[in-house]
Amino acid sequence: MExxxxxxxxxxxxxxxxxxxxxxxxxxxxxxxxxxxxxxxxKEYFDVxxxxxxxxxxxxxxxxxxxxxxxxxxxxxxxxxxxxEIDVMLTGDLLNQLMSSAFMARDLHIPFIGLYGAxxxxxxxxxxxxxxxxxxxxxxxxAGASSHFCTAxxxxxxxxxxxxxxxxxxxWTATAAGAVCISAAPNENVKNLVPPPKTICLTEGTxxxxxxxxxxxxxxxxxxxxxxxxxxxxxxxEDTGRSPDYYDIILTGDLGFIGKDIAVDLLTxxxxxxGILQNIYDDCGTMIYEKEQDVHSGGSGCGCSASVxxxxxxxxxxxxxxxxxxxxxTGALLSTISPFQGESIPGIAHAVALETM
Amino acid sequence: xxxxxxxxxxxxxxxxxxxxxxxAKAYEKYAExxxxxxxxxxxxxxxxLVGGLICAAAFYVQxxxxxxxxxxxxxxxxxxxxxICTAQLLTGFGWFDTIGKVCGAGVIVPIRGFxxxxxxxxxxxxxxxxxxxxxxxxxxxxxxxLACGISSATAVGIIYWLIEKF
Numbered sequence: 477m478e479x480x481x482x483x484x485x486x487x488x489x490x491x492x493x494x495x496x497x498x499x500x501x502x503x504x505x506x507x508x509x510x511x512x513x514x515x516x517x518x519k520e521y522f523d524v525x526x527x528x529x530x531x532x533x534x535x536x537x538x539x540x541x542x543x544x545x546x547x548x549x550x551x552x553x554x555x556x557x558x559x560x561e562i563d564v565m566l567t568g569d570l571l572n573q574l575m576s577s578a579f580m581a582r583d584l585h586i587p588f589i590g591l592y593g594a595x596x597x598x599x600x601x602x603x604x605x606x607x608x609x610x611x612x613x614x615x616x617x618x619a620g621a622s623s624h625f626c627t628a629x630x631x632x633x634x635x636x637x638x639x640x641x642x643x644x645x646x647x648w649t650a651t652a653a654g655a656v657c658i659s660a661a662p663n664e665n666v667k668n669l670v671p672p673p674k675t676i677c678l679t680e681g682t683x684x685x686x687x688x689x690x691x692x693x694x695x696x697x698x699x700x701x702x703x704x705x706x707x708x709x710x711x712x713x714e715d716t717g718r719s720p721d722y723y724d725i726i727l728t729g730d731l732g733f734i735g736k737d738i739a740v741d742l743l744t745x746x747x748x749x750x751g752i753l754q755n756i757y758d759d760c761g762t763m764i765y766e767k768e769q770d771v772h773s774g775g776s777g778c779g780c781s782a783s784v785x786x787x788x789x790x791x792x793x794x795x796x797x798x799x800x801x802x803x804x805x806t807g808a809l810l811s812t813i814s815p816f817q818g819e820s821i822p823g824i825a826h827a828v829a830l831e832t833m
Numbered sequence: 834x835x836x837x838x839x840x841x842x843x844x845x846x847x848x849x850x851x852x853x854x855x856x857a858k859a860y861e862k863y864a865e866x867x868x869x870x871x872x873x874x875x876x877x878x879x880x881x882l883v884g885g886l887i888c889a890a891a892f893y894v895q896x897x898x899x900x901x902x903x904x905x906x907x908x909x910x911x912x913x914x915x916x917i918c919t920a921q922l923l924t925g926f927g928w929f930d931t932i933g934k935v936c937g938a939g940v941i942v943p944i945r946g947f948x949x950x951x952x953x954x955x956x957x958x959x960x961x962x963x964x965x966x967x968x969x970x971x972x973x974x975x976x977x978x979l980a981c982g983i984s985s986a987t988a989v990g991i992i993y994w995l996i997e998k999f
Contacts, residue, residue, distance in 0.1 A: 535960045635957035637924050638974065639933020639941060639949050641876075644869040690857020691864065699864035737867045820857065 487610075490715025492682050492708075499677040500609035502830075503616070503659040504555030507787035508543045509779070510625065510651025516765045521787040523550065529626065529651050540569065540576040540624035540653070543779075547655040547786075548580065548620045555616065556663035562586050563614030566605055567655070568597035569622045569778055571631060572812075576622050586618070595701075595730050596684070596807030597621040598654060598782040599826040603681040605658045606828065610678075612660075620655030623777030632694070632812060646695045647732045648771035650764055654782030656790070673794040674832040682712040682827040686809065690820045694810060697821070698735025698761070698773055701806040704823035705731060706742045708804055712827045721752050724798045727789060728825070729781035729805035730761035732774030760784035781805040799832045876937050883939030891916060913944060920945035924952040950974035 489495050507522045514525030524546060531539040544567060552562055565584070568591035569576040581588040593600035601619035608614045626636060628649040634640055662675055687707050691700040705728045713720065720726060731739055736759040743757075744750045760781045761774035785803055792798045806825040814821075891912045898908040920940075923929040929949050932940055941949070954973050958966035972979065 630957055634974070635953040637927060637930050637949070637953040637956055639924075639929045639931075639946065639953075641871075641934055641937050644871055689860040690853060691861060692857075696864065696868070699860075699867070703860075734864070734867045738864060741867075 489680070490711070492685070492711045493715035494607065494681050494683070496606050496610040496678045496680065498610050498612075498660065499679065499833075500606050500658050500660060501662055501833075502656050502676040502678070502790060503557075503663055504551040504553065504657035505655065505786040505790050506547045506550035506554065507654045507783040508547045508652065509783050509787070510543075512625075512648075512769065513650055513652050513764055513775075513783065516769065518764060518784065518788050521791055522783060523787065526651070529624070536624055536626040536630070537571065537575055538579070540571075540622050540627050540651075541580045543624070543651075543653040544569065544576055544620055544622035544655070545580040545584075547622070547653040547782075548584075548618050551620070551655040551657045551786075552616075552618060555657035555659060557616050557657070557659070559584065559586060562616050562618055562657075564589060564605075564608065565618040565620075566591055566601045567618070567620040567622070568592050568601060570594065570628050570649075576624075576627070593805075593824065593826070594807030594809050595623070595776055595778050595781065596805040596824050596826055597778040598729070598785060599681075599803055599805040599828050600807075602656065602658065602678070602803075602828050603683065603826050605656075606678040606681055609658050609660050615660045617658045618655060619658060620653065621778035621782040622653035623649055623651070623779035625649045625651045625777075628777060642772055643695050644772050645693070645698070645734055646772045647697055647730065647761060647774055647776035648765065648769075649777040650730075650775045650780035650783065652764075652777070652779030652783035654779065654784075654786035656786060674796045674799075676790055676793050676830050676832055678828060679831050680712070680716060680827075680829040682708055682715065682829075684708040684804075684825040684827070685711075686822045686824050688820050688822040692815065692818070692820050694815050694821065696734070697730075697776060697808045698732035699738055700821040701808050701823040701825065702731055702735040702738040702742065705729075705735075705739055705804050705806045705825040706746070708825040708827050709743065709802075710746055712802065712829070716829075720748055720756065723756060723800045723802045723829075725789070725800075726753075726757045726802045727781075727785070727804070728757075728759045728761075729803075729807075730774070730776040731759045731806055732761040732776065734773050735759070735806075736762055736774075763788070778805075793830065793832050796832065801830045803828050803830065879935070880937045880939035880942075883936040884942055885939075887916075887940065887945075916944050917948040920948035921952045924949045925956065929953075947975060947978075950978075 508524040509522045510526050510529045531542050533539040564587045566589045567577040574590040577590045598621040605617040605619040687704040689703050764775040765771045804825045804827040809822045895908045895912045954970045955967050958970040
């Protein structure tokens with residue numbers, strides 16, 4: 477039995493990067509955010525802003541599930557395809573056994589794969605969705621991620637009403653969800669819109685390695701994840717042979733104010749130009765809240781990057797304000813028990829490069 | 834052969850953690866440069882003022898009670914109960930976390946933190962049912978403090994008793 481045509485050449489470039497040869501496109505997107513996020517600087521960009529973080533549900537978990545469902549269904553609707561035409565759905569969240577995602581998918585009857593990448597889930601989902609579409613295994617794939625402050629807080633930290641003080645390095649888990657529909661070709665109806673929106677397509681993706689710097693403080697997530705983001709970014713640039721100014725914007729997921737400063741410093745050490753970086757590099761965790769919103773070191777959670785990408789970045793790309801973007805969601809892969817066992821925090825970051833056509 | 838290989842690998846692995854630890858320490862130090870320090874002096878002053886005010890108020894109430902003819906020990910107990918009850922009520926109304934955030938140890942140390950640490954999980958886990966939710970999580974914060982506090986008190990008590998005896 478001879479295997480013929482086994483060729484990855486052309487699709488894999490360098491060590492960690494893949495090239496989407498058929499350029500899958502983002503055909504629909506939606507962002508749903510909570511009340512606090514809806515008061516932040518990006519409030520005009522989000523599609524749905526909740527009046528109440530409970531979202532008319534009985535539990536926080538159900539509320540998060542409903543947010544993700546809303547995001548996923550709206551993304552599908554906007555792409556112009558019906559739910560029957562969705563071939564597979566890849567979503568993830570922060571909860572044990574992916575509660576929000578699985579419970580969201582239980583009455584949708586869409587083939588479903590749950591993903592856990594901590595806060596890196598959004599780019600993880602987009603990367604795999606891109607591969608599925610690019611490999612002609614599907615024509616329409618939904619990718620999404622969600623997080624909720626109240627569900628994450630009770631699982632990873634303290635009960636909500638506990639009167640403790642948060643250290644300045646702590647980050648605020650965003651109550652947010654975002655989803656995109658990735659398709660092989662744009663929907664015909666979209667072309668008739670005036671003015672015609674630009675088409676966003678996935679061009680490359682870089683799969684990140686786990687980088688563990690030995691940080692043990694669960695309140696220092698930004699610092700724990702920054703080296704992973706730096707590693708993925710440097711590998712992406714090396715694999716593609718690009719310099720950072722190839723992109724109009726490089727956006728990390730949720731490093732926060734501290735992690736962002738560390739990332740810039742590490743990248744400068746690696747030989748990148750600090751001036752260029754300060755112009756094009758930003759972090760979703762530092763964008764989603766105002767400093768006055770008492771979030772200490774910024775936002776975090778899967779929903780943080782998912783909502784900023786789908787609400788702010790993709791919307792601006794469609795208008796043609798941004799044409800080349802590199803998104804890197806970063807995740808801290810700690811569990812609820814690992815800090816008690818004295819384990820350090822493994823960090824990860826996956827990158828997806830996007831261009832408009 | 835394979836055994837030899839394993840041995841060699843073992844010694845390599847043993848060397849690695851030491852190096853890893855050094856890297857981790859160096860990185861932690863590096864990350865610290867970027868982290869703003871908590872405002873210790875301001876926090877201490879706030880805690881001192883708020884804690885002092887609460888204690889002064891409690892003392893005033895105790896004196897009032899004693900003026901009404903209740904003896905000192907009972908008056909102290911009543912005041913303690915009042916402090917715990919107000920903390921529980923404030924937690925229930927959802928105000929205690931905000932007060933705790935601003936005033937820190939000032940409101941937590943005078944017994945109230947203990948009340949808060951019981952009521953907060955009780956509210957949180959109501960959805961999981963009374964027995965397996967509230968019942969099992971009620972002591973999730975206070976439990977470790979109780980267990981360790983009582984154990985260490987017992988140990989100190991035994992030492993004290995031994996010293997007294999000999």
